[in-house]
Amino acid sequence: MTAAVAVNGADLPDEAAIRAAALEPEVMQAQSVGLLGYVYGYPIVDMLKQMHNETHRVRVDQPVAAPVNRFAVYPGVLTPKTQGQLRGANSDTLYINGWFDLSKGPVLIDVPEMGDRYYTLAFMDLYSKPHHLGTRTNGGKATRYALVGPSGGDVPEGHVRFDLPTDIAWLLGRVLVVDPADEPEGKRLSHAIKVTGEAGPDVCEAAAMNPFDSLLYFTLLNQGLKLLRRQPGEEALMAQFNAAGFGPDCDFDAEALTPGQRLGLGWAVKIGPQVISQRGFRPTQTTNGWMLSSAIADPGMDYLLRAEVVRGGYVNEPEESIYPAAITDDRGEMLTGERCYRIHFDADAMPPVGAFWSITSYDMKTAQLTENPLGRYAIGDRTPGLVYGADGSLDIVLSAKLPAEGTSNWLAIPPGAFHLVTRLYLPAPEALDGRYVLPVVERVD
Structure with missing residues (x-):
């Protein structure tokens, strides 16, 4: 669905270039809108990055990979050696990982009887909002679901419709493992969850995608915004993104930017992580x-x-x-x-x-x-x-x-x-x- 663009970290400006252009209107406007886009688009870009990296084989030690509209079960309850790049992973459950594209119609998921074993299929939409199926919603009963995105499609008879607000979604499922002796049964049940739908290309080797150190960030954000339906109240925001060249009505082209625009957007990517980290976690x-x-x-x-x-x-x-x-x-x-x-x-x-x-x-x-x-x-x-x-x-x-x-x-x-x-x-x-x-x-x- 997405393709990496040959834009590398060298595209980001150095401190001397930033200081020299700090008061230039074109640079500052691009930086201002670019930083807003960086913050707004962070979940979109992070999701599309992970979609690429987990539907391709990008590392020798990669724990799982699967085509789009299929999923992979992690080989066991996670340990320091098998956690990969997951942040804050649990050591209570088996993980199920998969990426779904519903733009061509519903994808079907058949879940076996789980009884009193806790499980959840957590689908993250492209804005990073979670949506759950599992013990809490079906009591552990065997259920056949049809995942339906904004593109719609017919739901086959005998399936429960499950709507997702974006056509692209990430599944991170969890199936409880009580103790090491229970792990084989947890694996059996995890592998018994079946997916039916048009699968993407087979997993193949590819370079890992990292859009956070170059203008590839805005290429991915632009691609993501084109996939998403407009949200009420965000019309003016999307208009600003369009004016900056990376909005949903544009085709972002880093090579077509003026030097000032390139400097401003590169500046936004450079300071974006610091701005987000300064927000920090603020508990309620x-x-x-x-x-x-x-x-x-x-x-x-x-x-x-x-x-x-x-x-x-x-x-x-x-x-x-x-x-x-x-x-x-x-x-x-x-x-x-x-x-x-x-x-x-x-x-x-x-x-x-x-x-x-x-x-x-x-x-x-x-x-x-x-x-x-x-x-x-x-x-x-x-x-x-x-x-x-x-x-x-x-x-x-x-x-x-x-x-x-x-x-x-x-x-x-x-x-x-x-x-x-x-x-x-x-x-x-x-x-x-x-x-x-x-x-x-x-x-x-």
Whole structure:
């Protein structure tokens, strides 16, 4: 669907060129509109980049690849060695990855009986908004779905219509694995999910696409905007993008830009990542050091928030799962593997969920899982061998080294700066509205 363009990082201006042209009207106008386009288009470009990179074989160690309108099941529950480039990946479920193009009509998905095994098929539209099928929506019953995009098409008899707002969508499915002995059954059920529809070209080797260091960014954004229906309230914004040469009514051509336009747009690409990162994660709720935002699943027209969410990793609908995160301890100091911590759950204060819960530690810089001698990367209500107190309470021990009290309740943490994510799958209403509060991460000296 998209093709890489031979535009490389050398197209971005250096600091001297930026300073010299800082007051030139043509440059500043291109930079201003270009930066707006960079922020607005961040999820679109990131999605199209990943679509290329995951429907082609771009790395020797690539965990999965599949043609458009097909999917691939990850070979196992993720570990530091198999997580690839996923940010904040879980270690609770098998992942299913696929890209769908509904422009030629519906694509059919047949899901087998899942019983009480939790699963979700999370479809991300091209604006990065999640849409879910699974345990929460069908109770685990075998169901035949027809994915329908804006291009429409007939839904075959016996299929449940599932509308998506964009023809391009990314599937990141999750199927629960209770423990290592349960993994073969989780794999069997994952592979039993069948897709019917016109498949794209077979997977072949290709160069990885990276549009974030060149004017290829605006080539991809232009291609993406052409695929999308106009959104109410964005008419003036699209008019500005058209005037800058990368809007939906244009054919972006980097070679046709004036020197001033080229400099301005290159400047926008160069500073765009810094602008988005400065927005940062702003929780709507912080209790006992655990941060949560109720806005990230549907940012609306807050394009900067939308971009920041995508930069940090995609999210689910809150009713499906919430991910409270902690970066500080009970003393307000940053979490680090140089210290030891404890999380104490009273017997009547376990995370309230309809499916399951877990806690995972990640390296602060990479947001990825890190190696540990036990090979355990998450701990939660399904962890084999957990030891509860006589009163039913539970203590989770967090340290970088093997704790003296044994490994039954141990969650290994990275040796340096890290953060924690607690996952609540099918959270109860009190977890969604803030009545339930996770316990503090207590520093143990």
